[in-house]
Amino acid sequence: MTHSIGFLGLGSMGGPIVARLAAWARESGRRILVHDIRPEAMDRAAAAGAEPVAGGARELGLRCKLVLACLPSPSISEAVALGEDGVASAPGHALRTYVEMSTIGGPAMRRLAEGLAARGVALVDSPISGGALGAETGVLAVMAAGAPEAVAMARPALEVVGNRVFVVGDTPGLGQAMKLANNLLSLAGMVLTAEALSLGAKAGLDPAQMCEVINAGTGRNSSTDSKYPREVLTGRFAVGSTNRIAQKDMSLAMAEFAALGVPAPLTGLAREIWSMVEAAQGPQADMTTVAKLYEGWTGVPLRAR
Template sequence: MSGHHAEADPASTPDPAPAPERDPAPGIGPGGPGDSPAPVGFIGLGNMGAPIANRLLAWPGGLVVCDVRPETTEPFVAEGATAAATGAEVARTARLVSVTVLDDAQVRDVVDGPEGILRTAAPGTVIAVHSTIADSTAVELAEVCAAAGVHLVDAPVSGGAQGAESGQLAVMVGAPREVYEACKPVFALWAGMPVHAGEVGAGTRMKLARNLLHFISFTATAEASRLAEAAGIDITKLGRVVRHTDAITGGAGAVMLRDTTAPIAADDFWHGVFTHVRGLGEKDLSLALGLADRLGVDLPLGTIALRDLGTGFGVGPGDLARRADVRASDGVSGDAGGTGRDHDDDHDDDEENR
C-alpha cells in the first residue's frame, strides 16, 4: 500500500538456503556481543517495556533503565542495571536506546525534548521506538536525529505481554538495512521474530496493518456473539469453542470472556479491561485509517470497526470514535483521530499491547 515492500528477516522466514547473518556496520549501535559492546538503554518500564528490558539484563555491555516512576527501575538496579532520570542521562553511555512510552507526544519529548536523548547522544547511536505512533512521526524524528548523526528506527512489536514475557515478540523494524543489522543482536534477546519492514516508517505501517486485522476481528467477534445470543446459544460455550480452535489456528477468541453482550456497568471489573482495550483499538484503527486516507485506500471494515469497537465491547465509543463519527456526519475525510491519547501503549496508567 505504501510503496515500501516488507522484507522478512532470513532468520525468521523458512528458506532452504538462508542468507548468512551479517555483522553490524561499524560505528552504528552498541556493537555485537563479542566486541566488548557498549551499554543499551530502555525508557518506559510498563506492561510491555518491563519484560523486554528484563531480558536485556543479559546484554554483556550493560543496561541503563529509565521511567517516570523511579520505583519501577529498582528491580533492574538490583539485578545490575543502572538507573537514569532522563533520556539524556541514558544516552550518555547507551548506544542503542529503546523507547516504549504512551504516544507520539511522549516519544517526541523523550527523543528531542529538553532532557531528551538527542541532548547527549553520540553519533552512531540508535534510537528504537517500540511505541505504536504515526508513521509520519517516525519519519520526521528520524530526519531530526540524522542531523545529529543519530539513527532513529521505528520498531513496533506484536505479541502482547505473553510474548514479551517469553521473549517471543515480533518486532517490525523500519530502518536502513545496516542499521537494522546493528540492532539485531540486541533485539534477539527479546524477539522471536525480527522483521526488516523497509525504510523508516515501514515498521509502523506494518504494525498498523497487523493491528487493523486484529481489531477488526474483535469487532466481528462481538457481532458473532450477538447473533449467537439472539439464536439462544450460550455464548460462554461459543467462546470456549472459539478459544479451543483458535489455540490451533489463531483468532479473536481471547476477548470472548463475558457471558452477555449487554453494556458493562462502570463498576464492573470488565469495564476497565475493555475500556483499556478500546483505547488501544481506537488509536491503532485511527492511525491505520489516516494512513489509508493519505494513500487513497478504502477501508470500510476499518471505519466500521472504529465506530463500533467500544459498543461491541459493551463500554461505548471512546473520544476517537466519537470525533470520527462527527467528521463523517460533516462529510469530512482525513485522519480519523490522530495519535490517540486516552490510553497507554505500555503502562496501565498505561503498548500494546496486543
C-alpha cells in the same frame, strides 16, 4: 569496557521486555540502563537486574550507543527523541542507533528519522506485536525498518525482545505501516468476535463452545483463539492493553489510509465502535471490555456456561 544499552518506557510491554533484556545482559557482559517517569516502574526494572538512571532520555543518549524506546503516544515519542532534553540532546552524546518500538504512525516516525539524522543518529522503526504475555515470554513479532547497518546493530537486542524479527524495509515508516495493518485486523477482529458471540449467546449457545467450533473452522482469529477464552469468557478482562491504546491505533491506521489515498470503510466503522467502547467503559479499562459494550446491548453475558 562494559557495553551499555538504554531503554525508555517501562509500561505493560516495556517492563517485561526490560526484564528479558536484563537477563540476557547478565550473560553477555552488557548493562541495561533504563528510565521511566514512574518510580515504581523503575523499582521493578531494578529488581529484574536493570540499572535505573535519573537523568532520563538525555542521560541514556549520553551513555549508550544503542537506545530502545517503548512509549504510549506519538507526542511522547517525539518529545523523548527530539525534545530539548531528548535522547540526542546532550553535546557529545554516545548515541548512534535509536530503536522506536512504539506505534506512532508513519508521519511521526519519519519526523523522528529526519530529526535524529540531523544529530548523527540512525533510527530503526521497529514496532512489536504479541501483547503483554508475549513481552513476558519473548514471543513477539518484531517489524524492523531502517538502514541495514542500524538494523544490524540493534538486531541482537531485538532477537531477545521477540522470537521473530522481520526486516520489512530500509525506510523508517514501513514498520509502522506493517504494525498498523496488523493492529487494525486484531482490533476489528475483537469487535466482530464480540458481535458474533453475542449473536450466538442471545440465541442460546454457549460462548465457550462457540469459540471451540470457530477455532476448528474458518472463523478462527486471535480473539477466538486466545483473547476471548482467557479474558472475556472467564470475566477477567485483563489482556494488558487499554481502550485508549486501541482507539489510538485505529485512528493512526485511518490516518495512514488517508495519507495513501486508500479507502477504508470497515476500518472506519471499527474505529467508531472503539470510540464507543472508550466512552462507555473508560479509556484506561482493558480493551477486552469491548465485549461489555455488546453485553449491554444484548443483556446476555459472554461467559463460559
